[in-house]
Amino acid sequence: MRQLAPQVLGTLVRRYGNFELSEDAVQEALLAAAVQWPASGLPDNPRGWLITVASRRLLDQLRAESARRRREVTAAALEPGGDLAAPSPGGEPGGQRDDTLTLLLLCCHPALSPPSQVALTLRAVGGLTTAQIARAFLVPEPTMAQRISRAKQRIKATAEPFRRPAEPERTQRLRVVLDVLYLIFNEGYTATSGPDLHRVQLTTEAIRLAREVHRMLPDDGEVAGLLALMLLTDARRPARTRPDGALIPLAEQDRSRWDSGAIADGVRLITAAMARAPLGPFQLQAAIAAVHAEATRAEDTDWPQIAALYKVLAGISPGPVVTLNRAVAVAMADGPQAGLDLLATLDADERMTGHHRLDAVRAHLLEMAGQPAAAQAAYRRAALRTTSLPERRYLESRAARLRP
Amino acid sequence: MKYMLLIYNNPATYQSWTEAARDELFGEVDALMKELTESGELVGGEALADASTATTVRVRGGVTAATDGPFAEAKEQLAGYLTIDCESQQRAVEIAARWPDARYFAMEVRPVMNTAGTEI
Numbered sequence A: 001m002r003q004l005a006p007q008v009l010g011t012l013v014r015r016y017g018n019f020e021l022s023e024d025a026v027q028e029a030l031l032a033a034a035v036q037w038p039a040s041g042l043p044d045n046p047r048g049w050l051i052t053v054a055s056r057r058l059l060d061q062l063r064a065e066s067a068r069r070r071r072e073v074t075a076a077a078l079e080p081g082g083d084l085a086a087p088s089p090g091g092e093p094g095g096q097r098d099d100t101l102t103l104l105l106l107c108c109h110p111a112l113s114p115p116s117q118v119a120l121t122l123r124a125v126g127g128l129t130t131a132q133i134a135r136a137f138l139v140p141e142p143t144m145a146q147r148i149s150r151a152k153q154r155i156k157a158t159a160e161p162f163r164r165p166a167e168p169e170r171t172q173r174l175r176v177v178l179d180v181l182y183l184i185f186n187e188g189y190t191a192t193s194g195p196d197l198h199r200v201q202l203t204t205e206a207i208r209l210a211r212e213v214h215r216m217l218p219d220d221g222e223v224a225g226l227l228a229l230m231l232l233t234d235a236r237r238p239a240r241t242r243p244d245g246a247l248i249p250l251a252e253q254d255r256s257r258w259d260s261g262a263i264a265d266g267v268r269l270i271t272a273a274m275a276r277a278p279l280g281p282f283q284l285q286a287a288i289a290a291v292h293a294e295a296t297r298a299e300d301t302d303w304p305q306i307a308a309l310y311k312v313l314a315g316i317s318p319g320p321v322v323t324l325n326r327a328v329a330v331a332m333a334d335g336p337q338a339g340l341d342l343l344a345t346l347d348a349d350e351r352m353t354g355h356h357r358l359d360a361v362r363a364h365l366l367e368m369a370g371q372p373a374a375a376q377a378a379y380r381r382a383a384l385r386t387t388s389l390p391e392r393r394y395l396e397s398r399a400a401r402l403r404p
Numbered sequence B: 001m002k003y004m005l006l007i008y009n010n011p012a013t014y015q016s017w018t019e020a021a022r023d024e025l026f027g028e029v030d031a032l033m034k035e036l037t038e039s040g041e042l043v044g045g046e047a048l049a050d051a052s053t054a055t056t057v058r059v060r061g062g063v064t065a066a067t068d069g070p071f072a073e074a075k076e077q078l079a080g081y082l083t084i085d086c087e088s089q090q091r092a093v094e095i096a097a098r099w100p101d102a103r104y105f106a107m108e109v110r111p112v113m114n115t116a117g118t119e120i
Helices: A002-016 A019-040 A046-068 A093-107 A114-125 A130-136 A141-158 A169-189 A194-216 A221-234 A260-276 A281-294 A303-316 A320-334 A336-344 A356-368 A372-385 A389-401 B011-015 B019-038 B089-098
Strands: B002-009 B042-047 B055-060 B063-068 B077-085 B106-111
Touching: A002 A019, A002 A046, A002 A093, A002 A114, A019 A046, A019 A114, A019 A141, A093 A114, A093 A141, A093 A169, A093 A194, A114 A130, A114 A141, A114 A169, A114 A194, A130 A141, A130 A194, A141 B019, A169 A194, A169 A221, A194 A221, A221 A260, A221 A281, A260 A281, A281 A303, A303 A320, A320 A336, A320 A356, A336 A356, A356 A372, A356 A389, A372 A389, B002 B011, B002 B089, B019 B042, B019 B077, B019 B089, B089 B106
Parallel strands: none
Antiparallel strands: B002 B077, B002 B106, B042 B077, B055 B063
16 A cells, blocks of 8 residues: 555645645545555555545645635635546556656755655655654654654745756756665664664665665666665674674674575676666675675685775775775785774774774774784773664673683 | 753752743743754653752662662752754754753753664
8 A cells, every 4th residue: 555655645746736735635545544445445446546535635625725814716726637536547657657756856855854854755655654654763753743744844945846857966866865765774774673673664665665766767777786785785684683682793693594585686686787887886885795695604705805896985985984894894805904004094084083883893803913902992992982782782792702 | 863961950040040030041941942843853851850859779788778869969960851863963062052051050962872783
């Protein structure tokens, strides 16, 4: 049912031109469907049913609004065309797809902050309720409702017409969409256990939306790269935590628990994309994940290849996080000192000042280099700085294991 | 990121103020709370009863000792907190600076731990 949300919303915005109220109306129609369909059975044309119900709600809203404004608006002017009750079954497939992408581009409008882009995308395109989104982000429902309504007001203020932007803006805006989908994915993927269980749904949702975008833009290498990266990363999820939520590092994971189906999908996608599309950061990260996935045992990992891929990534998309990850690969390929030398280049980087991850990686490399005292001190510094409970627990246990 | 903003003040100072001055202070707090609610940044918060009503509890050798008064003895006491979910520590500090107690006493901004984690 939620797959229909963007199609129904797209149809409404096209007809009535009011994104804000249309989005509310679609949300109400989805709620009505969730209540009525299990009892009365699936309608013959679910999409038509949702469009009819959502249109009625929207028209009620528009009437109430115009009455409030004491304006003379005849109901006839608001009456939709004759296709309201019965949209042709299976009709306008191209239009449906266009609408999903147009909606994604609208919800990820650069005028919105990333948390607003995420919330609006999940509601308007993903069809999740405000309560579900609030639970996933561990905030009270009114806080999330406020965030969504504010995002919609801001979109209204941009007065952007409901159509795909022209090039080169379209490509730039699509990058934002991909970043937002990756953000949603990571919110779910980094969840560990217990109170975070609702967040796992975000991973599934991000993969579903990335698949949708890939279906619409099969030749875009970065879209394929993002989808592959998500599949290859998510494949490790069953092995990355203990039942109590404690983190298991990549080198110690039980690889037989990795999802081989997702790995095969991801490898096929990234291989095809890199063969024909221009390289991009998501493709390179997916390629790195694929190299990890192809090693049956941690010691079989092709670290020189991973280090080479990071070098290319650092060339096209430089940043402290890339350097940090590259330092690990370089240490594994060329020895810990080479990795530590690369890490030293981050010491003067203001973006990394006081960041626990720099100390965490340094601790690992110092441990590899046979310097337990320095490693222990670095693990402890990292443990004090992290805001993640499972990471703190992991770092403290690494520090405790060392006998300087 | 979630941050807790801890509000520290000395109630005796505010008691010596005029009614009008206190009303103005409450008005400022209400306006800021409304703004944070509307921006979708406010997660929660509570005001605490005076520190003199606190009980401090210690268990030593299996024996519980409950004493009257707060854990930390100081003129400035923890008077309440608010939890916000905002984009950066810089934004959290900006909000803390606009809370009136920051002008007379202090606000402490602390990141809240989360249960998300990335393996190495």
